[in-house]
Amino acid sequence: VRPPLARADLLREAAYIDGAWVTADTTLEVTNPATGVAIGTVPMMGAAEAERAVAAASAAFPAWKAKSAKERATILKRWYALMEQHGDDLATLMTAEQGKPLAEARGEVSYAAAFLEWFAEEARRINGLTIPGHAADKRLVVVQEPVGVVAAITPWNFPAAMITRKVGPALAAGCTVVLKPAELTPYSALALAVLAEEAGVPKGVLNIITGDAPAIGEVLTTDPRVAKFTFTGSTPVGKLLAAKCAGTVKRVSLELGGNAPFIVFDDADLDKAVAGVIASKFRNTGQTCVCANRIYVQDGIYDAFAERLAAAVKKLVVGDGLAGETQQGPLIDGRARDKVIAHVEDAVARGAHLVTGGHSLPGAGSFFEPTVLTAVPTDALLCREETFGPVAGLVRFTTEAEVIALANDTSAGLAAYLFTRDLSRTWRVGEALQYGMVGINTGLISTEVAPFGGVKQSGIGREGSVYGIRDYVDTKTLCFEIE
Numbered sequence: 006v007r008p009p010l011a012r013a014d015l016l017r018e019a020a021y022i023d024g025a026w027v028t029a030d031t032t033l034e035v036t037n038p039a040t041g042v043a044i045g046t047v048p049m050m051g052a053a054e055a056e057r058a059v060a061a062a063s064a065a066f067p068a069w070k071a072k073s074a075k076e077r078a079t080i081l082k083r084w085y086a087l088m089e090q091h092g093d094d095l096a097t098l099m100t101a102e103q104g105k106p107l108a109e110a111r112g113e114v115s116y117a118a119a120f121l122e123w124f125a126e127e128a129r130r131i132n133g134l135t136i137p138g139h140a141a142d143k144r145l146v147v148v149q150e151p152v153g154v155v156a157a158i159t160p161w162n163f164p165a166a167m168i169t170r171k172v173g174p175a176l177a178a179g180c181t182v183v184l185k186p187a188e189l190t191p192y193s194a195l196a197l198a199v200l201a202e203e204a205g206v207p208k209g210v211l212n213i214i215t216g217d218a219p220a221i222g223e224v225l226t227t228d229p230r231v232a233k234f235t236f237t238g239s240t241p242v243g244k245l246l247a248a249k250c251a252g253t254v255k256r257v258s259l260e261l262g263g264n265a266p267f268i269v270f271d272d273a274d275l276d277k278a279v280a281g282v283i284a285s286k287f288r289n290t291g292q293t294c295v296c297a298n299r300i301y302v303q304d305g306i307y308d309a310f311a312e313r314l315a316a317a318v319k320k321l322v323v324g325d326g327l328a329g330e331t332q333q334g335p336l337i338d339g340r341a342r343d344k345v346i347a348h349v350e351d352a353v354a355r356g357a358h359l360v361t362g363g364h365s366l367p368g369a370g371s372f373f374e375p376t377v378l379t380a381v382p383t384d385a386l387l388c389r390e391e392t393f394g395p396v397a398g399l400v401r402f403t404t405e406a407e408v409i410a411l412a413n414d415t416s417a418g419l420a421a422y423l424f425t426r427d428l429s430r431t432w433r434v435g436e437a438l439q440y441g442m443v444g445i446n447t448g449l450i451s452t453e454v455a456p457f458g459g460v461k462q463s464g465i466g467r468e469g470s471v472y473g474i475r476d477y478v479d480t481k482t483l484c485f486e487i488e
């Protein structure tokens with residue numbers, strides 16, 4: 006069943022290589038997670054098509070690099086405007102393939118478009134440096150050059166934003182791109198290519214291939230023509246692919262899994278903290294890498310907080326994201342739901358108390374009730390692994406030192422959250438948390454203007470912001486000797 010679109014041609018069942026829409030003999034089905042019903046297919050491509058796409062990106066690179074920053078910026082701005090113009094269609098398509106509520110999908114489209122706008126603006130500010138010479142006859146100039154062909158692999162949880170966050174800075178810097186979107190959500194990516202073409206992105210500058218992830222991934226991580234590999238997805242796959250990149254010393258950016266602690270101190274504004282959990286834990290049905298994963302609540306307010314959170318969670322409306330009132334869509338697939346079930350069962354078996362939710366919903370969609378658990382032990386799966394689902398597990402703590410130790414006891418280091426009214430504590434705890442991003446009295450931290458990324462095993466590099474362009478340029482020194 007195709008979703009209703011004002012512009013039906015935004016739904017493409019073909020890949021995009023060297024400026025042409027390409028099909029294949031075999032296909033891959035894309036389904037709507039809310040209904041389990043097929044939307045359509047995309048080509049099942051492999052190594053041969055990946056190599057063709059790399060060749061196209063490689064051939065297109067010199068001319069794209071040679072354009073002025075302003076010319077590249079003008080094209081990116083047009084692409085941005087087209088995304089906003091067709092925002093409702095892009096959102097409908099996204100909800101159909103990914104499941105998130107339509108309002109959230111529309112929000113993601115604007116968030117995704119904002120990266121194109123931001124990096125169009127940044128394109129003209131990729132400045133170098135002049136350094137006083139190291140001898141009387143020496144002059145030193147440093148320039149920033151595009152790295153070359155960029156290969157990108159992106160996940161299904163943000164089918165548009167994870168693409169523009171990489172492609173925006175890559176194109177702004179003068180790089181060309183081969184992208185493999187997640188097989189579960191390829192239509193958002195392909196619709197972006199339709200609009201990129203309309204915006205004037207030249208052929209070969211952006212290529213999108215769909216199909217066999219390991220076969221395509223093998224080419225993208227080993228082909229010597231690819232200068233840089235950028236990945237957002239799970240930690241094990243990221244490690245595997247980063248290792249393959251070592252053979253040709255590719256520049257590597259990784260945005261991997263998190264295990265975000267969400268800390269509520271006794272002096273927090275309770276309503277704000279509850280709203281923060283709803284925003285951070287339940288957005289995208291808990292399927293974001295910065296979702297609160299472990300919720301630590303201080304002794305003095307623990308019971309009051311648990312009660313208010315449960316009341317707020319009970320009000321969340323679960324359903325098909327295309328239905329207007331929905332606040333919680335389905336999980337992406339049955340496998341994702343199985344993991345959530347296992348985490349809830351494990352917590353309960355270890356003595357946690359189920360306050361609300363806790364079960365799958367009947368029917369074809371992969372729905373799970375928004376859930377609150379209290380008295381979750383710190384060795385439960387809920388605290389040790391990324392749940393990626395709508396389950397808030399509460400852990401009681403007593404002292405600041407204790408909760409900092411608990412929060413940092415993980416190999417992940419993406420996002421953390423803390424709620425307190427004590428200014429000194431915000432600094433103390435904010436600095437002590439070993440994370441790339443810390444939300445202080447807020448559950449929403451993502452924006453194109455701030456750097457996004459993790460420390461420890463959550464990744465390498467930063468996306469968005471003035472820092473986001475750095476991953477796509479090489480620094481070159483020009484050393485002059487004059488007479």
Ligand code: ADP
Nearest residue numbers: 158159160186187188218219222237238239242
């Ligand atoms: P998730 O658990 O979010 O699905 P994955 O890491 O499996 O995370 O998927 C993120 C992206 O990585 C997707 O585009 C997927 O197709 C891709 N991917 C998964 N396994 C491989 C692999 N072996 N080689 C290349 N890409 C892969």
